[in-house]
Amino acid sequence: MIALDWGTTRARAFLISESGEVLERRSADQGIQSVPPGGFPAAFDAIAGDLRRASPDAAIVLAGMVGSRNGWIEAHYVACPASPEEIAAAGMKVTLADGSPATILPGLSCDEGAFDVMRGEETLIVGLRLADGIACLPGTHSKWARIEGGRITRFASFMTGEIYGLLRQHSILSRLAQEPSGDDAARGTADGLAAAARPGGLLNTAFASRSEVLAGRLPGGAVGPYLSALLVGHEVAGAQALLGRSDTVHLVADGALAQSYGAALAAAGIAATLTTPEAAFIAGVRRLFESVSA
Amino acid sequence: MIALDWGTTRARAFLISESGEVLERRSADQGIQSVPPGGFPAAFDAIAGDLRRASPDAAIVLAGMVGSRNGWIEAHYVACPASPEEIAAAGMKVTLADGSPATILPGLSCDEGAFDVMRGEETLIVGLRLADGIACLPGTHSKWARIEGGRITRFASFMTGEIYGLLRQHSILSRLAQEPSGDDAARGTADGLAAAARPGGLLNTAFASRSEVLAGRLPGGAVGPYLSALLVGHEVAGAQALLGRSDTVHLVADGALAQSYGAALAAAGIAATLTTPEAAFIAGVRRLFESVSA
Structure with missing residues (x-):
């Protein structure tokens, strides 16, 4: 086909x-x-x-x-x-x-x-061939879905990737963010995931990276990874609140997104299985085509 | 002076x-x-x-x-x-x-x-002449402060105004947002404050306005007021989590900000006193000058 x-x-x-x-x-x-x-x-x-x-x-x-x-x-x-x-x-x-x-x-x-x-995402979710579970498809507008008895029973979107881009490219934070070097990425990710668990919420903890850099406590190269981890941490918490807590999440991602979502899930004590978008698409379109032609 | x-x-x-x-x-x-x-x-x-x-x-x-x-x-x-x-x-x-x-x-x-x-905000907070209480100064980067025994003991910033501007002007939501007419503002404010109290968080509920407009359930003119109320509702909740719950908040604002923060505080069951930024500044600078010249 x-x-x-x-x-x-x-x-x-x-x-x-x-x-x-x-x-x-x-x-x-x-x-x-x-x-x-x-x-x-x-x-x-x-x-x-x-x-x-x-x-x-x-x-x-x-x-x-x-x-x-x-x-x-x-x-x-x-x-x-x-x-x-x-x-x-x-x-x-x-x-x-x-x-x-x-x-x-x-x-x-x-x-x-x-x-x-x-x-489009429904095809990738079908491609996971889950009887029951939670699927996470990161992206500009991430999707999370709950599968029960082989049916997609509920899903929700999160504008995580788009808001990351706005903050990183167009906000006051973009002026002090630099390309990560050394252990900036690891440092920013750890700080951002910790910040996602703090009270105060996204509007407070996103801005906090500015004061931390101005005070010399966070390197400029850690700002991007901090914001990414902070946002993904909030997405994971929001998805759990909407779809219910799950010990395992089925992640459809590759590259940097697989890494950052894997880190956020691990920080929340959630195990992850990993499927690439291409593999999920191929499996999903075949599964749906079997039904069309059956 | x-x-x-x-x-x-x-x-x-x-x-x-x-x-x-x-x-x-x-x-x-x-x-x-x-x-x-x-x-x-x-x-x-x-x-x-x-x-x-x-x-x-x-x-x-x-x-x-x-x-x-x-x-x-x-x-x-x-x-x-x-x-x-x-x-x-x-x-x-x-x-x-x-x-x-x-x-x-x-x-x-x-x-x-x-x-x-x-x-600058410290002068306005001093101008409230509070012995004890919580002050809220809305803006591009809103400030909330706790005053105890006449001293400012803790404060926190929220990038509410800036993120509103990014979403309203530069995000996928800006394409379907229109100028409010009729009861769009009231409708958007009510929906946004209700959304701020829902599980899922800001990343999910901000994006929800798009699907609601595409489904014909929310007028385009309500998108701006929805986003504003959603963000301010999250700011109020975040500030309470950081500074402690207070039955009354001392709001330093005028115009549209006084209205939108007043509505968000009321929705959270919090009473508000209102002081204009100019009145707070004049009172604060006089209070500080008394100390300088004493």
């Missing part, structure tokens, strides 16, 4: 064997915001046309913002609790330039406390 | 009678960041020279960032707990262009939990 994770600014395409092996992968900056009205068949061809021609019998599944109001066709949100079968059943059919069909997967909505939505 | 509240971007000058009446006031955009090295005597003359010539015998007291490292002369922070007498005694003398003396008031530092500093 050919599967696309087609988001707002980027698209990733995978050619997947029947046994689940990734045979080819493509990455393109043709996110849905760069596609003109009516331009999706041509955009698909530009991103994955060569995969298509090499494997003309492959089924085609598209996940992510391509199913939003501004995408190819709107695949309406499936309300939680939702099983993989219910998500797959809400997929929409579209037609490629060569007349063959493709399936666009829907997003999920959740209406507990506040309304919340996701598009 | 002539008193200046001389900050980073602005200066406010007051001619005050012996009974405490404000006889004249000036406001200038000659904050300390616009004054070149060695230029403070000339800058004082530009801001308040006319007041000085009309009242040549008036004592002169300068408060705020003018006493910082980048100001006229550095008046070192006085460590908490600090009485008005201790603050006044740490004042520094400088000489005006005409050879007469002026006093620059110091700032305060606090070293409980995290290091914190203020410059």
Whole structure:
């Protein structure tokens, strides 16, 4: 099968064997915001046309913002609790330039406390193949989800990555933050996780890094890691408060995010399993496709 | 006396009678960041020279960032707990262009939990003339202080105003926020204060306004008031956690800040007294000057 994770600014395409092996992968900056009205068949061809021609019998599944109001066709949100079968059943059919069909997967909505939505992350969560557990997908707008009896029963978003960027690039703290050197990263992470557990809250403890640097107690290179750890620590605490305490969290991340979330979970006494976003996507899209074609 | 509240971007000058009446006031955009090295005597003359010539015998007291490292002369922070007498005694003398003396008031530092500093706000807090209580000074970087036995025993900063500006102007939420109309402000304030009391924390509940607008449940005009109330609600909760719960808070504010903090305090079941920043400054500078000249 050919599967696309087609988001707002980027698209990733995978050619997947029947046994689940990734045979080819493509990455393109043709996110849905760069596609003109009516331009999706041509955009698909530009991103994955060569995969298509090499494997003309492959089924085609598209996940992510391509199913939003501004995408190819709107695949309406499936309300939680939702099983993989219910998500797959809400997929929409579209037609490629060569007349063959493709399936666009829907997003999920959740209406507990506040309304919340996701598009694309549901596929990665399904890919964890959990019967019960808590999943964490870090990012600009992190998602946490609770899975019970194989269904996604509740989820919540956290604007952690975006607020980190605002503080690090545009706030008064950005003027004294420097590139980490030596043990700045370890120091900032330890201080930030400790600060996340202090009373006073985010608005107080984020600002505290400024006074600590001005007083010569925290190096400028530790400010970025401090803010990151502080925010992730608050996200972990907030997610536990919303979804319930869990001894283990299933983390879908790689690189720096895997490290920083691993450290925050460990500081909260929570074990973590780690799955890369690509592995979760491949497993998820295969699981959903099994349901579509069943 | 002539008193200046001389900050980073602005200066406010007051001619005050012996009974405490404000006889004249000036406001200038000659904050300390616009004054070149060695230029403070000339800058004082530009801001308040006319007041000085009309009242040549008036004592002169300068408060705020003018006493910082980048100001006229550095008046070192006085460590908490600090009485008005201790603050006044740490004042520094400088000489005006005409050879007469002026006093620059110091700032305060606090070293409980995290290091914190203020410059200028200590004068307003002294101006409340509290024996015991909690003071709240809203702003870009709000300050909360505890007063016990007439001394400022502890304080803490919250970057509430700055984070509001970042979210309202530079985040994904800014794209769907509109100018409030009708009952948008009341609706956003009520929803934001309710959200501040929900589990999940700031990173989750700030983002929730986006999904609520996209779902048609919150008008775009309510996003700004929602974010403001959410942040102020978190500030109030954080300050209580740090400084202890108080049945009454002494609020130094006017205009929109007086309204929004008044609403957040009321929602938390806390009574508020209200003093304008100008009244608190005048009372504080007079109280400190009494000590200087005693």
